């Protein structure tokens with residue numbers, strides 16, 4: 070993985086809004102599930118995407134593949150804008166772009182045998198002649214560690230981990246370059262998670278695959294991902310190498326996420342300092358103004374309610390979006406102590422209707 | 435008051451399944467001291483839920499519970515159904531992974547919460563309601579006076595879990611059985627719920643059985659651990675001993691397959707190969723033999739013994755002492 074070459078996937082200012090009819094007074098509401106996300110993914114890289122349920126991870130993953138239509142921004146695949154492709158061109162392109170789902174139960178047609186499930190995309194894209202197709206299916210099954218004796222069985226006859234292998238075989242059938250893996254291990258036992266992670270990593274090494282690996286489990290992302298992006302209410306709030314996000318997080322939100330990860334070590338558990346976040350993720354129908362995290366942030370100051378923080382490179386290749394840290398003072402703890410007692414540290418730009426200030430998130434990172 | 439709050443002896447539970455009557459718990463024994471937390475871990479299908487439901491005598495007919503379960507000196511298996519109902523919900527309570535298992539979607543939370551205390555504690559309407567509001571406040575539901583009249587679906591997943599915990603705790607049970615209470619939740623919400631259970635323990639000395647497939651959760655919560663596989667106890671130890679020096683190849687596999695974010699891992703994760711066996715078709719010998727790095731011929735022939743490798747530290751394995759001594763370390767990445 071090199072960073073100088075053109076990224077395989079380039080996401081620029083991607084926004085996805087859903088309109089939902091449910092509201093207090095029956096008003097139409099818009100939910101900005103993804104809010105101006107910009108990310109590059111290099112060829113052969115695994116980019117991890119973490120965040121709590123409802124923060125927009127699946128929507129982002131689906132929008133990158135145009136399984137969900139973005140409302141703004143663009144996605145470039147090898148420099149080509151996917152949104153400008155016709156439907157038929159997109160269909161051809163889709164071959165290179167595949168998805169693996171969290172729910173190995175819901176994502177496989179229960180009335181199809183394993184053979185039919187894997188054959189379907191091969192036939193749809195005419196990737197093998199009739200005589201070769203059986204051999205190809207068997208080869209795929211073997212690649213993901215299933216026996217060919219399983220071919221004529223139905224999904225209900227398999228365990229969760231085996232179903233996930235079937236889903237992976239189906240995604241691999243079209244020889245994709247890029248796979249969005251949406252919580253592929255979340256529904257599995259820890260022991261089976263290790264099997265699936267190892268399988269995904271082996272396939273990547275063998276086939277040069279590029280992954281967007283979505284998970285709410287930082288332990289897995291830390292291990293699987295070259296770089297990890299942390300998402301909160303539709304935005305990327307921190308991004309760095311998987312190791313650095315875990316061992317040297319800058320954002321208060323990331324710190325809280327990490328401190329919630331159970332450690333497989335009773336001594337470490339007994340010693341550790343926990344930052345327990347209060348409450349749930351706020352509703353994206355009515356997101357907080359300013360920093361989306363300010364309602365739960367232990368470091369929030371008044372300005373956090375008004376200023377939308379930008380994703381800034383705080384350390385080399387380590388970006389974070391928090392007004393209380395900057396490249397000169399990257400440690401929020403130190404800053405909080407130094408600034409205690411200080412009032413506004415920010416000059417207001419323009420004021421909004423309710424007196425709050427919103428600054429447009431410009432494209433960054 | 436000094437005896438254990440719960441002691442389970444040679445518990446055997448059978449379920450009616452599609453494959454006939456199947457024994458899904460096979461000879462589980464343990465004692466739980468007052469105020470203690472016991473973790474029960476193992477992969478899906480190992481019988482953790484069946485063992486927990488047996489304690490509450492919630493095994494569907496024609497399933498059978500054998501052995502003995504002594505709760506605060508009372509033999510639960512000899513109680514009549516109505517005597518058991520008096521204990522269940524009042525002195526022993528259970529929470530589940532899926533809150534819909536104990537919350538009725540059609541009834542307001544207030545109705546469900548007040549019903550229990552009116553039944554078990556003889557509270558009047560007003561008293562029951564103010565107690566219910568207090569319980570919701572205790573478990574961290576904001577604005578409980580207003581939220582109490584909502585229906586379960588009006589709460590988020592984490593909040594619904596709290597409502598269920600409030601319900602389980604409303605009669606001040608001496609024993610709380612929590613069956614994967616956080617498995618479906620985000621880590622942040624999981625941390626909140628586990629914190630809540632810790633707090634309750636500290637405040638009211640409740641004894642807890644915590645069922646989970648996540649050894650990380652056990653490490654932070656449990657005093658002692660039982661590792662279950664194929665309905666049997668494969669290892670039993672204090673949490674500290676288990677993590678410091680496991681004596682069973684299965685436990686070692688579970689421990690090693692978990693990525694420890696505090697450590698740098700290059701290369702693949704350790705993996706236990708294969709899948710747990712079907713409870714209806716257990717092999718003779720050790721049920722783990724097919725997946726085990728230590729297995730020898732005897733493992734496929736004879737059921738392994740339950741060996742005390744150190745005081746209060748047991749392992750079900752033909753080579754328990756050898757594994758405990760670290761003579762045959764697990765291969766680096768598993769089989």
Ligand SMILES: Nc1ncnc2c1ncn2[C@@H]1O[C@H](COP(=O)(O)OP(=O)(O)O)[C@@H](O)[C@H]1O
Nearest residue numbers: 087089102121122123124125126127128129353
């Ligand atoms: N099809 C949809 N219609 C309306 N809202 C949706 C839809 N899909 C997701 N959402 C909302 O968008 C937000 C992000 O959801 P999602 O992308 O599924 O998050 P995640 O995968 O991180 O859990 C949530 O508030 C969710 O309720």
Ligand SMILES: Nc1ncnc2c1ncn2[C@@H]1O[C@H](COP(=O)(O)OP(=O)(O)O)[C@@H](O)[C@H]1O
Nearest residue numbers: 449450451458477478479480481482483484713
């Ligand atoms: N209601 C049930 N009826 C029949 N068999 C069941 C039932 N629940 C569980 N089983 C079987 O009993 C065994 C133990 O299951 P369970 O106690 O749920 O395991 P765990 O909680 O460890 O995942 C499994 O083989 C499972 O298939």
Ligand code: SF4
Nearest residue numbers: 720723726733751752
């Ligand atoms: S008895 Fe044999 S197969 Fe079973 S855990 Fe011990 S070594 Fe492995």
Ligand SMILES: [Mg+2]
Nearest residue numbers: 126127128252
């Ligand atoms: Mg999702």
Ligand SMILES: [Mg+2]
Nearest residue numbers: 482483484614
């Ligand atoms: Mg269970």
